[in-house]
Structures are given as C-alpha cells and as structure tokens.
Amino acid sequence: MSVKAAPSSRPASRAVVVVGKKVSKRATVRNRIRRRIIGHLADQWQTLATGYDIVVTVHADISEQSVPALQELVVRALTRAGVIKS
Numbered sequence: 001m002s003v004k005a006a007p008s009s010r011p012a013s014r015a016v017v018v019v020g021k022k023v024s025k026r027a028t029v030r031n032r033i034r035r036r037i038i039g040h041l042a043d044q045w046q047t048l049a050t051g052y053d054i055v056v057t058v059h060a061d062i063s064e065q066s067v068p069a070l071q072e073l074v075v076r077a078l079t080r081a082g083v084i085k086s
Helices: 027-047 067-081
Strands: 002-007 014-019 052-058
Touching: 002 067, 014 027, 027 052, 027 067, 052 067
Parallel strands: 014 052
Antiparallel strands: 002 052
C-alpha cells in the first residue's frame, strides 16, 4: 500500500482509494478492500492534516488481513506520507 498526498487550496482534505485489477480480478474483492480502507481512513480522519488531496493505492491482495493489521498498514502509510498531525 502506498499513499501520495499533495497540498491543495481547499480548506478540508479529501481522499480516494485505488485498487487495481492486478490485486484481484473480482470486483467484489476490490470493493471490499476499498470499503475497509475507507472505514479506517474515516477513523483516522481527525488526526489528518487539513488541506491535502490523498491517494491511497493498494498493490497487493489484503482482503484477508485482520482488522488491527489493516489499520496498522493504513496508519503506517499515512505517517510515511506525512499527513498525520503530530
């Protein structure tokens, strides 16, 4: 998973999750991954810096990850991108 963030002129941040067909050919699997990551982003939304456009890209099938493991992946990726407030 990778996260890219770019500053924007908007007062609030916005995010998108991209899960390509290389991860899984089945749309239901890709949508499940997308929904789970969006849920974890919503949990972390108050800790994110404002005014960013955030793109989360999934590179591997993480549909079988446990909830704490997936949450840790999301937090680690957001921290590497520098969008979590200190």
